[in-house]
Amino acid sequence: MTKKIGILGGTFDPPHFGHLLIASEILNNMQLSEVWFIPNQIPPHKTEKHFSDSRHRLNMLKLALKDHDQFKINTVELEREGPSYTYDTIHILREQYPEYSFHFIIGADMIEFLPHWHKIDEIIKLVSFIGVKRHGYKTETDYPVKEIKIPMFDVSSTMLRERLNKNESTAYLLPEDVKRYIEGNHLYGTR
Numbered sequence: 093m094t095k096k097i098g099i100l101g102g103t104f105d106p107p108h109f110g111h112l113l114i115a116s117e118i119l120n121n122m123q124l125s126e127v128w129f130i131p132n133q134i135p136p137h138k139t140e141k142h143f144s145d146s147r148h149r150l151n152m153l154k155l156a157l158k159d160h161d162q163f164k165i166n167t168v169e170l171e172r173e174g175p176s177y178t179y180d181t182i183h184i185l186r187e188q189y190p191e192y193s194f195h196f197i198i199g200a201d202m203i204e205f206l207p208h209w210h211k212i213d214e215i216i217k218l219v220s221f222i223g224v225k226r227h228g229y230k231t232e233t234d235y236p237v238k239e240i241k242i243p244m245f246d247v248s249s250t251m252l253r254e255r256l257n258k259n260e261s262t263a264y265l266l267p268e269d270v271k272r273y274i275e276g277n278h279l280y281g282t283r
């Protein structure tokens with residue numbers, strides 16, 4: 093059966109309400125069957141930076157998505173080593189699910205970065221891109237990205253890592269279960 097699947101690829105270090113908001117808005121706006129969250133093993137453009145172990149990022153994502161039937165986790169990128177190139181992921185998904193159509197959701201920071209994606213000219217033949225605004229970034233691009241207008245929510249994993257490290261509030265930015273997991277595992281300098 094044909095299904096329209098949204099893909100939200102990310103590092104999710106940690107997952108936050110910005111991720112859930114864009115997934116929910118695009119699911120409804122585009123009348124998708126499901127949104128698949130795909131955590132990367134090694135983010136292709138963050139290879140030099142430190143990021144949390146994929147086991148923790150996956151556990152946090154499970155907690156963040158547990159109440160949403162139409163939000164699923166796909167672990168295809170955790171099952172291979174090296175940088176998690178989207179081109180490889182899309183190839184695998186299209187082989188596994190030839191009857192589905194895939195719609196890759198990206199924030200404006202990733203829209204600006206699209207020219208640097210590995211084999212981007214091939215990727216655009218395989219998926220459609222859905223873009224959403226993000227503070228500080230442009231959505232105009234020469235690539236075929238369909239912009240969907242949704243409420244902007246200026247939260248990022250970077251902001252949350254900094255707040256957690258300083259023991260500042262993350263209320264209404266980060267799911268409570270995820271916060272408890274972070275504290276229980278002393279991530280981001282929490283004690």
Ligand SMILES: Nc1ncnc2c1ncn2[C@@H]1O[C@H](COP(=O)(O)OP(=O)(O)OP(=O)(O)O)[C@@H](O)[C@H]1O
Nearest residue numbers: 101102103104110198199202226245247248249250
């Ligand atoms: N608040 C937000 N509004 C719109 N898009 C977002 C938002 N947060 C994340 N995204 C998008 O979700 C995808 C996955 O993002 P990612 O997991 O890297 O989170 P992040 O908050 O951007 O992390 P970091 O601050 O560590 O770079 C990317 O396409 C990103 O642009």
Ligand SMILES: O=C(O)c1ccc[n+]([C@@H]2O[C@H](COP(=O)([O-])O)[C@@H](O)[C@H]2O)c1
Nearest residue numbers: 101102103132135136137177178209210
């Ligand atoms: O394939 C690439 O070259 C590529 C370059 C940058 C980002 N991506 C993908 O874009 C998604 C968002 O990336 P990130 O690092 O902001 O979490 C995630 O699925 C990445 O794997 C992919």
